[in-house]
Amino acid sequence: MNFRILAKVLGLLLLLLSVSMGVCGLFARFDIVAGDHEAMVALFISSGLTMLAGGLLVVCGLGKIDRIPRREGVMIVGLGWLLSALFGALPFVLCTPGLSWGSAFFESASGFTTTGSTVIGDLSEWPRGILLWRSMTQWLGGVGILVLFVAVLSYLGVGTKSLFRNESSFQAGEAATARIRDTALTLWKIYAGLTLICLFGLKLMGLTWFNAVNHAMTAVSTGGFSPHNESIGYYSVWGNGLFIELWLSIFMMVCSLNFLIFAVILTGKWKRIREEDDAKWFIGLCAFVAFAIAAGLAIDPRYSVSFGQALREGWFIVVSIASTTGYGTVDYGLWPAWCKALLAILMVIGGCSGSTAGGMKVGRFVVFLKSSAHEVIRAFRPNQIFRLVVNGNPMDDSARARTTSFVALYLLIIALGSVVVGIMEAGQGIDLETCLGAILATLSNIGPGFGELGPTNNFSNLREVTQVFLSCLMILGRLELFAILVLFVPAAWRRF
Template structure:
């Protein structure tokens, strides 16, 4: 039996948290002399409904099992989206439900795809809330609540498992709540560092804090219509590259690095593959740009490195239109939509550790064919990968591919050309932002039909929660009583 009262209590706490996180946006709105009523109204609505739900069931104290964990994570994203939409709708800056849904869910899932055609005309308070939605979704709202729920008398281990279904097993601390706290300390610290450096580099404080939030979230929302291309500054672009790279790195690896445990960093096979893949891809992209002539190699390499890091880490910032690099490089960037960053990072996508496991296991299969009686273990980070984990990864890759194929078919049936259909689904499922076709790096998603926006919103959520957390809710055995 599912403990619905306990779930309602947790949803109430989440809405209260959302209300608190809206306050800085309302303060910015007042500072810039804007109408702050939509934001304060959203804060009041979220607080009241959240308070009623929490205090009505505050005496509930039942253990959260795995089933409740999955349901809580799915519902938390639904409620965060519905209440996160309120500032857009109440301000009438976004009029339709599907547009508000798309923009909010794109923020919370850190996809960064947008329906806004003139970002700079939006009120600054709303733009800050838009950036905040990505920061909230970056490391996962549930990880934050795992850290603070013990103060509310709510356990959190099942929530952490459901929100972080990636194949990483690294632990910062044996207590899950302490792990969540330390990861958030790293997240907040890096966000502040990026903000300060952007500010030093020439951004206004407002733009710096917005880009600091969305860089570490690998979200890609910008306060400028031209995204990062607005800032013609090598310093700002290198700062963005550095922090995007960090945001796409497993946060436990960053933590160990900050603690001086460099052997743990160098032991990570995923980190080494992730770093060398980005460097290699940047060189491949930079060479034809440089070969065309007219620019020096540093500029060509920086341009290539920025686009590669932005796409691989699923951040989605733009400084150039990579679809103008030729058909070969355009296809290469399309393939990058399926890479993703590291497991345990704020990046979306498949994740490098899954690719690494799949490639290593496929290579070892040839050896097993030649030596059928030999026991040939698969090793990652010096540890043996169990058959159960390999099966889970293979199933994930298959479901991911099937979702991409079926999603592209749906978009094609809705009337979009092949490149746009493939690009829109790939970038939504990988939570990247820009793609190919009519949703390239200099385009947006405003032209899509209401049905397409709602469908892609669902695809974004599937990708952010790594498929299983949502799809398991559609299985009959999930709802059967124990």
């Protein structure tokens, strides 16, 4: 293991993070709202400490880096997200009303992983500068801090292909056929462009600049943080509340699709859209579940809502959950059990590979379903040859095996994680629905869960050790398991 490479690259990453904190500190400095002076101090101190740590690491790693080997790339990805969450927690600790270290790590990890779960009970108690940093963490983590970092390092002449491929949200085939730096820059241009379009649309709908910026960053990143306790429900009562919900749902939907598709489309290859099975499945699942829930709520005598109102509520919640954003307009915890079961399935599946969304990913779900169907047919037709095609590309047996293994491991972590949370919270009166909801919400990067962790509650009542455990699950889910699990494999650290 080349620790000099690790130190230098991780140090540069922390320097980049410190600049982002400084930007939020400048906002707090010039913001006219009372209380932001303390936020300014907290953000500038946090920026300084992060810069100091980054500078020391860079000094320890002085020397030219021609390329980053694959093993070091995997380590940088895993440690990079852990360090980002750790140093990103500083403002939440230093600013009043303040959080404990465990809770601050949870809030920071929830931001960078675009999970959207929170331990903050009342957002109105926090200065706007800290709330801006909270949303900034999601925007930075949305398309991947390391994807931006790849572009920066590439300009310094460092080979960063291993970083790009191990930032697991972007492993699609198109990335391998283009220069990594150009692909990373294109993704960030698309990401920034979508953010600006969403921002100006929200501003035209009557949101203040502060609220429009916060919601644009957290909608495009499919993160779900909001500066309001009521989330998007704060705007639902507005005269144009429906249009605000539709506008946000469009961006949640779009940003749950593979960003590499947009990069390919920009080159004029429009036919690529017809080959994208993931997008078809994702949109189809959202539409089916939304209409099913709307029809169920409309005919259920316990819910006095019209079909139109039920469709409005169902569509927004379904898109919010399926995209792993986690915005809320209504308390879906009050819905029938079968509705919550459908939402739980969407939580596990998540968005498309190469998007800002979390979850197991639609592509793996499609491969798993097709492979399972083939195995069922093969049971009584053993000589039949199957050809599995996904997104226009054939898949060999090894790719199918990797997908099946991932799905099995993902479901195993959900089951074991629920048991661990139950043990950690023993004596607290926590039920199975809440335990399962906690794991689904964090591992799939959703935000709200079920039971006592539903959309109208938060994670502040959990023990601090449980919050830290769930924070690690957020990062594990964001990096799709392997880039974090490899850190615990001794062979990865040995010299060869």
